[in-house]
Amino acid sequence: MSSASVLSPDALVSRVLHRDGLILILDKPAGVPVHAGPKGGPNLEAAFGALRFGLPRDPALAHRLDKDTSGCLVLGRHRKALARLGKLFSSGRVGKTYWAVVQGAPTADEGRIDAPLAKRDPHRGWWMAVDPAGLPSVTEWKVMARGAGLAWVAFTPLTGRTHQIRAHAAHVGMPLLGDPIYGAAPQGGPPLHLHARAVSVPMRESRPPIEAEAPLPPHMAATFTALGWEAPEPRLSVPEETS
Template sequence: MTSRLPFGPDDLPARVLHRDGEMLVIDKPAGVPVHAGPKGGANLEAMFETLRFGLPRNPALAHRLDKDTSGCLVLGRHRKALAKLGKLFSQGRVDKTYWAVTRGAPSNDAGLIDAPLAKRSPTRGWWMAVDPAGLPSSTEWRVLARGAGLAFVQFRPLTGRTHQIRVHAAHVGMPLLGDPIYGAEAAGGAVLHLHARSLTIPISNNRPSVEVSAPLPPHMAATFTAMGWDETIPLEPMGAITI
């Protein structure tokens, strides 16, 4: 099941970023689908047995990330927790921050993309497009750095539509580096540069929200280094850093 991936079940426990009695947050590697598609194949969900940590059942996905997206992925450890997490995600109460590299960027340093999204094809449910008749969709963005014709952009999706960041970024003229569907990436070109950097999850009414962040995957770290960005320099909370 996993022989076709450069990643196996025994590698998964080391990628746990957070663990408590209700949930796990793992650092999903890029290039690994979270579950089997219509045609089957190797996937992350098939490896969850190594994440039981003493519980009788495997954890389960509380949400989804695209195959080529890396970073924070939340799993519920039992049915009650999974139902709670599903409600938090559906109500938009989980704060999500993504890091991406885009080809070009608007002259402004920050903004809000408010563009409804709908399925572009009735037979390909994941293929989305901006459509005035679609579902309300909003994404905040902020340029953190620029260099070499690229931009390092932080995205905060306020809604949770399929491929929302990828479609919205392309819609305003800053397609994601490595996106062959909504961008103009040639086959065999750069790997998608989209990373689920951090989550804030209000899992308990009696304790502070759980805050988790995932380190950059190697391909994105290499691009940032080539752009001249020093990962050891903390990012400013507002405005942009110009390289």
């Protein structure tokens, strides 16, 4: 599917997983950047006008997902909501679960990766490496299924570093399938198998957190089917228009 088709107003609206007066949670398509890079080009942020739903301004990104990562992306609908979201993300209070397919199935069923990350190259700030002098970075993981030398792993990042899951997974010997940076995926090989499956956002202290789950993108669903893995259907959020 082309960028133009997934970024059309109707297509973008159909990807809304949750909507209320404060935030939107969007099912980000894989292969589309969330904002324009130095060279410009199609991106999600440029299409946010379709997601106003009656408000005078476009929603704005509360965090980022890599271009080739799919799934739950949180947007703030106005400045007050964005300020709240900024505090929640920076303090680690937003719960995030990622699903990935990794190469070299781990022998353990679960684990915790506690390895500081730093920029590997000052001219490529998104390229990270484990470095004792880097920023504290912690990721928990659990194997959901194994097969054909691969594993379906659920990752829970407890910190929010750039490329954290990808760098950590490669560091412990289970690089993500289709990762051209940390896994040395071949040219023309499978796309990155990393999906932001679920998010939990405690927007109001007196209410339960807002939760949403995103369905697998087509390329990961095809891999799951080929390996006989059955992923549960996502739980649907119940939108509630509140200010």
